[in-house]
Amino acid sequence: MIVILDIPNYKSLSFDVCDLQPLADLELQVQRRLSGVLPLANTYLTGRHGISASEVLSHSTLPWLSLRHRILGGKGGFGSTLRAQGSRTKDNKPANYDNCRDLYGRRLKTLKDAKTIVEKVELDEKARVEAKERRRKKIAEGLAERPVKKYRFNDVEYEKESEELREAAKMAANRAAKREKEKKDREAETDKDGGDGGMMVPLFDGELDELSSSSSSSSESDNDEVGGDGHSSD
Template sequence: MTQAIISLYSGKTPLCMSINANTTAQQLKQQIYETTSIPVEEQVLRISSGHALADQDLNTGDEFISIKLAGRILGGKGGFGSMLRAQGGRMNAQKTTNFEACRDLQGRRIRTVNDAKKLQEELDAIPEREAEKREKLKKKIEEALKEREPKKYLFDDNKFLEDKEDVVESVKSAVGDALKRQKLTHSPVKKAATASTSVSLFDDDITSDEDEDEEEEGEEEDVEEKDEEQEKVDVKGKGKKRSRK
């Protein structure tokens, strides 16, 4: 008895079947059909070397035999080879212009050399960019400092202007009427007040004049008294001098 280990497709569990020395591949396919319900005509048995077994070609001389079960696939209409040939011709017709992967005589990649050149150009262009930035900033500041002409606005709302004039006139007339009424109602009181104030002012002037006269007279009397005392002192001094002589 020989043990046949059959590997199924689609991740199914392998089968282990016992076959005799006289068992053919067709009989083995029939057993597989009874176990897995895979039609016999769609089964393809291959050994570990990849060789497909014919219906009568089954070597059972070994104790174990490993068989792989595969399915039949319907073929296409062809033309794949001609399509590849046509595509290859188109690819050959396109000439490449990118040689950055190549090397120069010093062994450097052309891509590396080009990158170094670009970097150097960028470094050389930094002062120019800075100068351009400064110029732009300077122009911006000058434009901001320029005196701009004031904008002229045209107000053409005639209705608003008419309403404004009417309001101003009404306010003026109301204020004038109020002042007239106030003058008419308070005129006697004002006259009496003005008379009393004039009298009081006149009285104040008279009293102030009298006070000033009295003060002047008092000052004159004080001066006269001082003069008399001084004369007496002088007379006494002269008498003393004569007695001493």
Template sequence: MTMADTTTLLIDAFSPFNSLTLTLPSQTPLSDVYDRLCERYPSLPPHLASTLALSTHSGVIADYEQPLSSLLTEDEDTLITLRLGPRLLGGKGGFGSQLRAAGGRMSSQKTSNNDSCRDLNGRRLSTIKEAKKLAEYLESEPERLAAKAQTQRAKLEALEKRLGIEHKDSARKPGEVSVEVASGKKHRFEDTEYLEQSRELVDSVKSAVSVGLLKKRKKVKTSPSPDADKGKGAPEGKGKRKEVVEEKNSEPVPAAVVDAPPTSAIPLDAVGA
């Protein structure tokens, strides 16, 4: 084997391995280099082959199936300098999407209220927006009226089903609205038994309320006052005496007694004493 058929590798490894040298045939693929290094240097862990990568000073080697001769340059015919290091494990990912989401939130917080600005004709943008909204509202007015009429018709049909009323114009189209619904015609409620019961309930409630109010008034009138209780507690004998004295004093004196003249003294000789 000549020198042209062999290639010398100078590998810059990680600690505690500083530099490794190895001479291999030029047609050896790069994927076999680490196995040959483990044979040459038994202290290298062979189970770390999947976590280590060979790279040149210009970058990572893309194809590990290519031979060593493909890495030779014109200046270096037999010497190749490589670097042995651990592969960089990828993270959980999504950092770019997080940055984009944060940027979107920041941009959404910017104020975009330009309603106070004016266009080239001098009109405010807020006025133009309101005019557009009003035009859209007027355009959708027939649809809203039709939907409202449809809901009213559905309610009326449900009520008629409950009351057992049949329509004569059942042959009309489902989208049409009857003349009675459009004119607002009302149906008479003919459940007389229900009306009588409701009237009786109202009358009974009124009478019960009036009776309760009358009883309350009677209780207020018949309840004794504290002054009357004091008068009843006084002794009966003294009260009777006072009443008798007052009656005697208040009796009128007869007129004959008041107008009679005073009697004169009669001598005893005249009497025959």
């Protein structure tokens, strides 16, 4: 039986083994031919794709085996851990269907963007109406009559000084009114005593000169009249 064997240096060798005990004969020939080329202490024979060597030799007309090194492994369980982590990551990751299309051939991303624009326009309109309402309320509050605030002033010294100033102003006003009344009374008595024939007291020098000239002219006219009367009597 001819057996083809893949060795770790990426080469393939053919072996002519016994049909009765092919696996034992193959191991013996490999040990004889490759002992000086490869360390065979940690190697084993296996079929391709994970099939055992004995099964390949018993069911295949042209068996093809592989010579592999044994690799030291860990405690195991890492595969299940990675699978669990991958499933959790897949579950938490949101599905993206933006590039998919609906029954009318429109992309879902386009529909989503259009919906977002409509919502933004509605929100802007609502915000505009609310801002207008706030301005209206503010104007109404500004035009409304505000209640008068009452302040309590408690300063004894200031109140005392204010009272004294009010009393002094009141007394000064009374004195001024009294003097004015006395002056008017004196003027009234003077006018009553003098009568219509009293001498008029001039207020300015010009009036005094006019008064003197008028009195002198009146005296001269009286003398002329007296002289004329004397001549006529003679």
